[in-house]
């Protein structure tokens with residue numbers, strides 16, 4: 001052992017960092033402790049509310065499969081994963097006592113509920129003479145690490161990105177890769193300890209959840225799955241800028257669920273992008289992709305400095321907007337959720353979300369704008385629906401995305417920018433390939449017809465086998481009228497936005 005060893009026994013508590021390589025808390029525990037246990041708590045405080053939506057939850061299944069892999073890999077190193085189904089706030093202090101550890105190692109979590117939970121756990125541990133140590137792991141730069149020249153947190157992305165890039169470089173164009181060097185997590189022989197006898201990982205069924213066929217959805221789980229997606233993406237990274245906006249094309253990385261649960265390391269991803277930029281092999285795509293990773297850091301930073309965004313608009317005046325309510329609005333909201341608005345691109349996108357738990361970024365923007373600015377419905381209802389269904393649901397990015405679409409966010413689109421769902425469709429799914437994947441009843445429509453079927457003649461509809469109001473809905477709203485209503489609705493913030 002090194003002379004940095006401070007603790008005889010320590011516990012690493014995994015949360016949204018479910019991997020055993022390049023992991024800050026695990027690294028620190030191994031450096032600072034003679035013996036290390038690793039645990040995960042399937043937290044009833046998080047899981048019980050999910051059960052209200054039924055037993056099938058792709059995220060819980062993803063997490064479970066990913067943790068099984070952690071357990072297998074830890075066993076190969078002489079340890080194993082202690083996994084329990086309990087309230088983490090009570091279980092961690094109890095487990096720490098049972099195991100006789102002096103320290104619990106975690107990685108920072110930036111969500112308000114998680115911060116409150118961690119404070120309770122830390123105080124319970126402290127009462128018994130133990131410490132909780134927390135580290136930066138899931139972002140490159142956090143909290144106040146990137147500030148404006150005036151020493152203030154940014155609220156606009158581009159200057160934040162520029163400052164972020166400056167901080168990550170030794171000289172213009174040369175990244176400081178030491179900032180994102182992987183954390184070594186090789187244990188010494190006998191350093192990792194196995195779970196106590198008779199400890200068994202709860203099954204999904206034990207916790208009230210059903211199995212989900214993630215394989216059929218082509219969602220690879222765990223560290224291996226994340227690595228496979230990354231390996232697949234690096235060959236496409238150079239084309240990312242040209243391909244990323246077209247949902248029918250395999251443009252993005254599909255790594256978001258892995259970033260959400262930490263089955264990939266953000267440092268490894270940033271390194272791949274930075275190396276590609278530096279060696280000139282990344283085309284224009286690598287820099288654009290790196291910028292997306294910076295958006296991720298940006299929204300974590302925004303949440304840290306502005307926790308009020310969880311409940312309301314970043315710009316408080318936008319809380320004064322009067323949204324549509326009542327039975328008609330409820331019916332419109334339901335049609336949006338079910339992919340039955342009569343606007344093919346919007347509907348196909350919502351079906352993608354409902355059937356797979358993923359939605360392409362361009363479509364997240366289109367569907368969010370449609371809900372807010374075509375249907376006049378409070379963005380928080382859409383945010384909650386996405387939170388329930390997205391595999392990659394992340395409070396900071398989801399909130400940031402919705403506040404962007406509603407124009408209430410820190411660096412949002414102006415309130416008078418209202419996506420036209422038809423032109424978005426013509427531009428980003430010109431041939432209707434994506435639409436047809438989710439709406440096979442529109443398969444016979446050609447590239448001109450598919451974006452607005454209600455404009456077709458009866459003869460054209462019949463020839464394509466479509467009955468409006470039958471196998472495909474009439475549009476639930478007229479975009480041009482909705483646009484006018486929205487401009488009027490947003491008049492209350494006009495002065496502020498101007």
Ligand SMILES: Cc1cc2nc3c(=O)[nH]c(=O)nc-3n(C[C@H](O)[C@H](O)[C@H](O)COP(=O)(O)OP(=O)(O)OC[C@H]3O[C@@H](n4cnc5c(N)ncnc54)[C@H](O)[C@@H]3O)c2cc1C
Pocket residue numbers: 244252253254255256257259292293295296299359360361362364365368386390392393394395397398399400401402405
């Ligand atoms: C209304 C709305 C809601 C969203 N909700 C979420 C969410 O809950 N969770 C989530 O991870 N992303 C969210 N996003 C951002 C983005 O749509 C997804 O990150 C992206 O589609 C995930 O696919 P990918 O991994 O293939 O992304 P890629 O295009 O390969 O991007 C790589 C990674 O960069 C990050 N990223 C990309 N775009 C953004 C962005 N705009 N903001 C923050 N991070 C970004 C993600 O971690 C992503 O995995 C939302 C966007 C909008 C407009």
